[in-house]
Amino acid sequence: MTLRSNAILEVDALERRFDVSAPWLNRLIERKPRKTLRAVDGVDFVIQRGQTLALVGESGCGKSTIAKLVTGLHAPSGGSIRFHGDRDRLQMIFQDPFASLNPRWRVARIIAEPLRTLKPDTPEAEVSARVDELLRTVGLAPADGVKFPHEFSGGQRQRISIARALAGEPEFLVCDEPTSALDVSVQAQVLNLMKRLQKEMELTYLFISHDLSVVRHMADVIAVMYLGRIVEIQPTADLFANPLHPYTRLLLDTIPDLDAPRRDRSPMGGEVPSPVSPPSGCSFHPRCPLAFDRCKSERPQRNPKTHNRRVACFAADEGAQDVQ
Amino acid sequence: MNDVVLDVQNLRVEFPTRKGVLTAVDDISLQIRRGEILGVVGESGAGKSMTGMSILGLLEPPGRIAAGTIHLSGDRIDNLDDRAMQSVRGRRIGAIFQDPLTSLNPLFRVGDQLIETIRLHTDLDKSAARERAKELMREVGIPAVEERIDSYPHQFSGGMRQRIVIALALCAEPELIVADEPTTALDVSIQAQITALLKRLCRERGTAVMLVTHDMGVIAETADRVAVMYAGRLAEIGAVDDVVRRPQHPYTTGLMGSIPSLRHDVEELQMIPGSMPRLNAIPQGCAFNPRCAHAGPRCRAEVPKIACEETTGAACWLAQTGTVDQGEAA
Numbered sequence: 001m002t003l004r005s006n007a008i009l010e011v012d013a014l015e016r017r018f019d020v021s022a023p024w025l026n027r028l029i030e031r032k033p034r035k036t037l038r039a040v041d042g043v044d045f046v047i048q049r050g051q052t053l054a055l056v057g058e059s060g061c062g063k064s065t066i067a068k069l070v071t072g073l074h075a076p077s078g079g080s081i082r083f084h085g086d087r088d089r090l091q092m093i094f095q096d097p098f099a100s101l102n103p104r105w106r107v108a109r110i111i112a113e114p115l116r117t118l119k120p121d122t123p124e125a126e127v128s129a130r131v132d133e134l135l136r137t138v139g140l141a142p143a144d145g146v147k148f149p150h151e152f153s154g155g156q157r158q159r160i161s162i163a164r165a166l167a168g169e170p171e172f173l174v175c176d177e178p179t180s181a182l183d184v185s186v187q188a189q190v191l192n193l194m195k196r197l198q199k200e201m202e203l204t205y206l207f208i209s210h211d212l213s214v215v216r217h218m219a220d221v222i223a224v225m226y227l228g229r230i231v232e233i234q235p236t237a238d239l240f241a242n243p244l245h246p247y248t249r250l251l252l253d254t255i256p257d258l259d260a261p262r263r264d265r266s267p268m269g270g271e272v273p274s275p276v277s278p279p280s281g282c283s284f285h286p287r288c289p290l291a292f293d294r295c296k297s298e299r300p301q302r303n304p305k306t307h308n309r310r311v312a313c314f315a316a317d318e319g320a321q322d323v324q
Numbered sequence: 325m326n327d328v329v330l331d332v333q334n335l336r337v338e339f340p341t342r343k344g345v346l347t348a349v350d351d352i353s354l355q356i357r358r359g360e361i362l363g364v365v366g367e368s369g370a371g372k373s374m375t376g377m378s379i380l381g382l383l384e385p386p387g388r389i390a391a392g393t394i395h396l397s398g399d400r401i402d403n404l405d406d407r408a409m410q411s412v413r414g415r416r417i418g419a420i421f422q423d424p425l426t427s428l429n430p431l432f433r434v435g436d437q438l439i440e441t442i443r444l445h446t447d448l449d450k451s452a453a454r455e456r457a458k459e460l461m462r463e464v465g466i467p468a469v470e471e472r473i474d475s476y477p478h479q480f481s482g483g484m485r486q487r488i489v490i491a492l493a494l495c496a497e498p499e500l501i502v503a504d505e506p507t508t509a510l511d512v513s514i515q516a517q518i519t520a521l522l523k524r525l526c527r528e529r530g531t532a533v534m535l536v537t538h539d540m541g542v543i544a545e546t547a548d549r550v551a552v553m554y555a556g557r558l559a560e561i562g563a564v565d566d567v568v569r570r571p572q573h574p575y576t577t578g579l580m581g582s583i584p585s586l587r588h589d590v591e592e593l594q595m596i597p598g599s600m601p602r603l604n605a606i607p608q609g610c611a612f613n614p615r616c617a618h619a620g621p622r623c624r625a626e627v628p629k630i631a632c633e634e635t636t637g638a639a640c641w642l643a644q645t646g647t648v649d650q651g652e653a654a
Contacts, residue, residue: 058511058512058513059511153599154368155599183367183368183538184367184538184540184579184582184583185367185578185579185582185595185596185599186367186599187582188581188582188583188584188593188594188595188596189595191584191593192592192593192595195592210511210512212512212586213541213583213584213585213586214584216584216585216586217584217585217590217593240586250513251512251513252586254512254513254515254516255512255516255541255586256516256539256541256542256544256545257541257544257586257587258540258541258544258568258580258583258585258586259585259586259587259588267513267516267517267519267520268513268516268517269517271481271483271484271513271514272511272513
């Protein structure tokens with residue numbers, strides 16, 4: 001088990017279902033059945049200490065639900081999450097820097113909150129010294145502590161969110177689309193800051209994003225999600241050099257590439273189906289150019305025999321056998 | 325020059341406030357030809373949406389066009405009154421906005437919204453308009469039109485809703501379409517479908533398109549030419565390939581460097597120090613000079629311009645004259 005010896009987070013067969021049934025009376029009168037949405041449907045991955053694992057996928061694929069499950073904001077419906085560390089040292093950075101800071105609190109109080117909650121005995125002088133230090137760490141001035149969140153731009157607010165997350169001296173940060181609301185030049189500043197902090201403080205990131213170019217820059221390992229499942233998980237360089245799942249390939253084909261613009265590409269057809277009634281078998285089969293009969297009836301698993309459990313796809317499995 | 329559909333000359337948009345007049349768009353000149361897609365790119369607050377809105381005549385008061393002219397196929401449209409502008413908007417200029425949920429009325433079936441728009445702008449009767457609506461829905465790639473025409477907006481997915489909005493914009497066969505962040509609310513695979521659709525319509529119908537977005541990737545994939553805006557001014561304009569690969573303006577260079585690449589590994593992304601100035605604190609001279617590594621005395625004194633008849637160029641003294649020392653102003 002050398003692979004897992006340094007793991008900080010192990011997620012195994014994780015499931016989260018939401019009840020989206022019509023109200024009881026409607027079900028009774030209209031004879032509607034109960035409906036369940038499987039937001040996360042049998043997900044497993046391992047994050048090594050000091051690394052970044054990124055979850056990518058389109059909206060509704062369940063990546064943010066996983067963030068909430070890992071941080072404990074949702075309880076899992078099945079499976080397990082094992083965190084080999086101090087639960088108090090797990091923090092989160094949210095997408096919207098406008099909604100995630102209390103507009104009535106001064107910045108110093110926002111940043112000090114985790115300190116005061118986790119270590120209530122800390123003397124006040126120490127708290128304010130720590131807040132000043134944190135503000136400097138994220139590239140703001142200690143004098144900014146007396147201001148209110150509305151006095152800052154989006155990028156600066158995200159720096160405040162990061163300072164707040166760092167206040168609890170975290171070892172593990174869950175970042176849910178931390179730069180999606182920001183302009184590209186500001187995004188670059190925040191991404192560089194996050195990389196620097198990771199190196200200096202030996203942080204581990206669970207990084208959630210829909211932007212493959214951002215993920216490529218940040219992550220060591222990328223997990224591609226589709227309708228609540230991980231269809232492919234690979235080290236970043238391997239994923240871009242040799243994508244195994246047809247969905248990953250289509251995704252890589254669709255994103256605009258600034259190094260080779262204006263390609264007359266044919267966009268991927270169809271849309272992500274509703275997670276309330278996902279297609280049978282492999283949920284990607286209606287859009288998949290390689291799908292065959294087996295994909296419609298049977299759900300592919302990440303197979304230990306082929307590709308080292310990296311991909312859940314019958315076509316990729318067969319391809320691997322052909323090579324052997 | 326007959327095929328110029330949109331001709332904007334020295335456009336200036338101002339917002340009078342209690343603390344003084346703010347200039348949201350400062351001396352912008354651009355042209356779009358038949359069948360051409362011009363991308364307008366910039367970060368939040370750069371004035372790109374304001375430019376689009378002033379072309380549509382939809383500036384929110386107290387915003388107003390303070391100077392400059394806008395011509396649509398030779399007709400001046402910036403000085404029209406509200407009534408006259410209403411007949412231009414929709415008929416001659418189509419609009420597509422970011423959020424397809426708010427551009428459609430949730431209480432009406434999409435078919436009825438299409439029919440209403442078609443009948444407003446043409447003299448088709450009801451059944452002919454319905455046929456035309458179906459035709460448009462087919463053209464923008466909506467499957468099972470016969471059933472979908474009587475659906476409500478909420479019954480469509482985001483991508484399909486944006487297709488309906490595009491169909492609405494096409495109702496009167498406009499000469500120009502202003503698309504303001506049309507793909508920003510959509511997932512990448514749907515985004516590619518919508519940009520491909522825009523490209524196809526533009527090619528087949530010869531419609532001129534002004535594509536306003538913050539996403540350089542979308543511009544690179546879709547537009548023929550691109551205008552880069554910074555602090556209400558035009559920083560650079562030119563063919564997409566040139567601007568993306570060989571940017572002339574230091575701001576464009578910085579912007580391109582700050583986007584993570586899909587091919588090259590970099591330890592650190594390039595950063596532009598500081599942030600875009602607020603409208604009430606635009607520095608003297610070139611608006612970018614406090615953040616620019618090459619800034620010199622001339623940049624701090626004189627505003628660099630792109631001559632309004634130019635189709636390519638950068639508003640940068642270094643790019644234009646090769647020096648940032650004091651020019652003739654000294």
